[in-house]
Structures are given as structure tokens and as C-alpha cells.
Amino acid sequence: MNAVELKNVSRVYDLGEIQVEVLRNVSIKIKKGEFVSIIGPSGSGKSTLLNMIGALDRPTTGEVLIHGKHISQFDDNELARLRGERIGFVFQLFNLIPRLDATENVKMPMWFQGRSSEDKAVKMLKEVGLGHRLKSKPSQLSGGERQRVSIARALANNPEIIVADEPTGALDSKTGEEIIKLLKKIHREGNTLILVTHDPKISKQAERIIKIKDGMVEGG
């Protein structure tokens, strides 16, 4: 079973006078439970590709299937529900809400699913090693701790697919390695992990590396 399949996907950004083709005819399959890293030069289309994989964006042409379902047939509400239930997002700059504490940040995606649970949020924070920081605001946390909160938030709805865009990009290498250890543990527990990184030390830890250049997958 594929977690994600892209079939001949292109993404064109319409800038008025010009159109920029950022992904060209990309076809990839990612199996359920796989750990894949995506590498490539800056501006090559990695984040654009990850946005397709995570159903944050739709292709201009081509098809995206998540767990075998064609998302092009989904309206925006259905797409939001799919993301909320199936996909956990981790970003380079954490994207936490500053005025909410760690527990409240982790509860956010559960609110959207209408099943907010304090117990679950606390459990997830303990799982990422932050049981002692439940009431801290993002500004009171280190970069590594902030990323742990964002990983706990990504896991709050038991998503199955985790997509992470440069999750260590804003961290020093030691803290980054701890975050990768945590993501690998989550992968071993059965989740599909798709990770964009610049760092070869990180990408080579994946089961498979997808190389992207000028919007095209190399060798694929």
C-alpha cells in the first residue's frame, strides 16, 4: 500500500506576466511506513514537492493520491479534514503559536478535529521528553524544545504520515541530531516519514533518498 503517490505532477506558479514551472512531471511512490528523505539545491522545488505530498497544495496538472485516494476530487474542507486526520507537519521555524503554552499548542490540531484532549497533549509532550515544560510558552523554550513541541503537535491526531521540511534547519548540529533521533523513533513505531533536508548526514539515514533538481526528480 502506498502512503503517497504522485503521478506526472507539475506545479506552475502564475506570477501574472510570467509563469514559473516549479515541479515538472514528477512521479513518485512512497510506501506506508517508509522513511524517505528529499534533497536538492535551494530553490529546486523541495518545499513545493512536500506541500503536494502533504496535501497543503494541489498540482497544476497530474494526480496526487494519499492512501490510494485521489485528492483532486476533494474540496477544500475534505482536504483540510484529510490533512488533520492523516498528516502531521513539522517545519523549520516550528510555527508554534506564541501566546499559547506547550500543551495548548499541542491541543490545536485536536481542536480542529473536535476532540481536544488535555491528557493526550500531556502524553505526547512526555513522549518527546518535555513533561517538565508543559506550561512553557514558545519564547521560554530553546530551539530544540520548540521543535519537540511541534513534533508532539504533529503527532496529536495519530496522523500516520509525518512530513518535515528542514526540521533541523534552525538548530545546532547536536540538537538537530536529537530531533532526528526522535523522528526516527516515530518512524520505527510505524509512521511514514518524509523529510526534506540539506544535511547529507541526515538524508543518508533514510531508507531512500529522492533527489530533486530544477523541479525534476533525478533518476525518476
Ligand SMILES: Nc1ncnc2c1ncn2[C@@H]1O[C@H](COP(=O)(O)OP(=O)(O)OP(=O)(O)O)[C@@H](O)[C@H]1O
Ligand atoms: N508561492 C510562490 N509563488 C511563486 N513562486 C514560488 C512560490 N513558492 C515557491 N516559488 C518558487 O519556486 C521555486 C522552488 O521553491 P521551493 O520553496 O519549493 O524550493 P526549495 O527547494 O524548498 O528551496 P529551499 O532549499 O531554499 O527551501 C523557487 O524558485 C521559488 O522562488
Ligand SMILES: [Mg+2]
Ligand atoms: Mg524549502
